[in-house]
Amino acid sequence: MTLLNRKLSLRDRPSAPPRGNGATAVVPPTTNGAAPTTEPVKRDVRYLALRNFALSLTVLNIVGYTILGFEQPPLWPILAVLSAYTIDLTFELIAAWARNTAPRFLGRGARGVYEFLLPAHITALAVNMLLYANNQFWPVLFAVAVAITSKYVFQAPFAGRMRHFMNPSNFGITVALLCFSTWISIAPPYEFGENINTMFRIAVPLVLLVAGTVINATLVRRVPLIIGWLGGFVIQAVVRHGLFDVALVAALGTMTGTAFILFTNYMITDPGTTPFPARAQFMFGASAATVYGLLMVFNVVYTLFFAVTIVCAIRGSYAWVASWTKAAKARAAERQGTDRVPVLSPGPTIQRA
Structure with missing residues (x-):
C-alpha cells in the first residue's frame, strides 16, 4: 500500500471515541453531498374524502337556494345540520360511556370535533x-334522526371491527318515506334547474358528474362499485324491455337526470357502508341494480333508495351469519381439543429378584 492510499483509507475511517470520559462519538450519516431525504407526510384519505363531500354538498345547497330553485325553506338545511350535530354528539357520548372509552371527538381539540361531525354534516x-x-319540517328531522341513529344501532363485524352497515342518508330517507308516504316524497327533479336557462341547466349535472367522479376515483376509490351499478342498471333495463315490454328509452332515461347523478356519486358510494375490495364493490353495485330491476317489475316507487337499503341489510346480515358460523366452528374445535385426553402408556414392570 502506498503512503497516499494509506492516508486516504485512514481518512475514510470513523474517528475513534474519546477515551477517559466514557462518551461515544456520534458519526453523522453521509449523504454524498445530497440533501437529506425526508419521508413524505401520509395523507388522511378518509378526511379528504369527507371534507370534499361535505364541501360539494354545501356548495350545491347554497347554489340551489340562490340560483337553481330549491323549494324547501332556506332555514331547513341549517336546522337539519344542527340537529344532526346534536344527535351525533349525544349518541357518541352514550356509546363511549357504555364502552368505558373516551368519545372519538375528544383529544384533538376543535379539529377532532370538526372531523367527527363531517359525516353528520353530509347526512x-x-x-x-x-x-x-x-x-x-318534522318528517325531515325524523329522517335525519333515523339516519344518525342507524350508525350506532345497525352494526356488524367487518374485518374484526364493529362497523355500521346501513347507509345513513339512504336509510333515513327510506324509513321516512315508509312512515310518511302520504305527507312527503322525493324532491322533484326540476328543482335542480328550474330558474336557469338551457346552457346552465346542462352544466349543473356535468359539474356534479365531474366533481363526484374525481372524488370517487382519487379519494374514495369506488370506481368498481360505480361500474357495477351503471352496468347492472343498463342490463336490468334491457332485460325489462325484453321480458316485460318496458320502453327502453324510458328505462334508461333515469340515468340522464341530476338526481341519478347525485345518487350515483354521493349516495351509493358511501365508503363507510360499502366494501373495499374491487370485486366486492362491483358485486355490491350490480346487486343494487338487480334489486332495483326486481322492484320496478313489481311497480315499487322510490326504488333507488329501497334497493340500496335492501342490499345494505343483506350485507350486514351476511356479516353476522359469517361471524356466528366462525365462532361456532371455533367452539367446536375447542371442545374437540379438550375431549381428546392423552392416554398414558403403562410404565415398565419391575421384577424383584
Whole structure:
C-alpha cells in the first residue's frame, strides 16, 4: 500500500471515541453531498374524502337556494345540520360511556370535533336536499334522526371491527318515506334547474358528474362499485324491455337526470357502508341494480333508495351469519381439543429378584 492510499483509507475511517470520559462519538450519516431525504407526510384519505363531500354538498345547497330553485325553506338545511350535530354528539357520548372509552371527538381539540361531525354534516344536507315535505319540517328531522341513529344501532363485524352497515342518508330517507308516504316524497327533479336557462341547466349535472367522479376515483376509490351499478342498471333495463315490454328509452332515461347523478356519486358510494375490495364493490353495485330491476317489475316507487337499503341489510346480515358460523366452528374445535385426553402408556414392570 502506498503512503497516499494509506492516508486516504485512514481518512475514510470513523474517528475513534474519546477515551477517559466514557462518551461515544456520534458519526453523522453521509449523504454524498445530497440533501437529506425526508419521508413524505401520509395523507388522511378518509378526511379528504369527507371534507370534499361535505364541501360539494354545501356548495350545491347554497347554489340551489340562490340560483337553481330549491323549494324547501332556506332555514331547513341549517336546522337539519344542527340537529344532526346534536344527535351525533349525544349518541357518541352514550356509546363511549357504555364502552368505558373516551368519545372519538375528544383529544384533538376543535379539529377532532370538526372531523367527527363531517359525516353528520353530509347526512343532514343530503336528507334535506332529497326529501320534499311541503311545509312540514318534522318528517325531515325524523329522517335525519333515523339516519344518525342507524350508525350506532345497525352494526356488524367487518374485518374484526364493529362497523355500521346501513347507509345513513339512504336509510333515513327510506324509513321516512315508509312512515310518511302520504305527507312527503322525493324532491322533484326540476328543482335542480328550474330558474336557469338551457346552457346552465346542462352544466349543473356535468359539474356534479365531474366533481363526484374525481372524488370517487382519487379519494374514495369506488370506481368498481360505480361500474357495477351503471352496468347492472343498463342490463336490468334491457332485460325489462325484453321480458316485460318496458320502453327502453324510458328505462334508461333515469340515468340522464341530476338526481341519478347525485345518487350515483354521493349516495351509493358511501365508503363507510360499502366494501373495499374491487370485486366486492362491483358485486355490491350490480346487486343494487338487480334489486332495483326486481322492484320496478313489481311497480315499487322510490326504488333507488329501497334497493340500496335492501342490499345494505343483506350485507350486514351476511356479516353476522359469517361471524356466528366462525365462532361456532371455533367452539367446536375447542371442545374437540379438550375431549381428546392423552392416554398414558403403562410404565415398565419391575421384577424383584
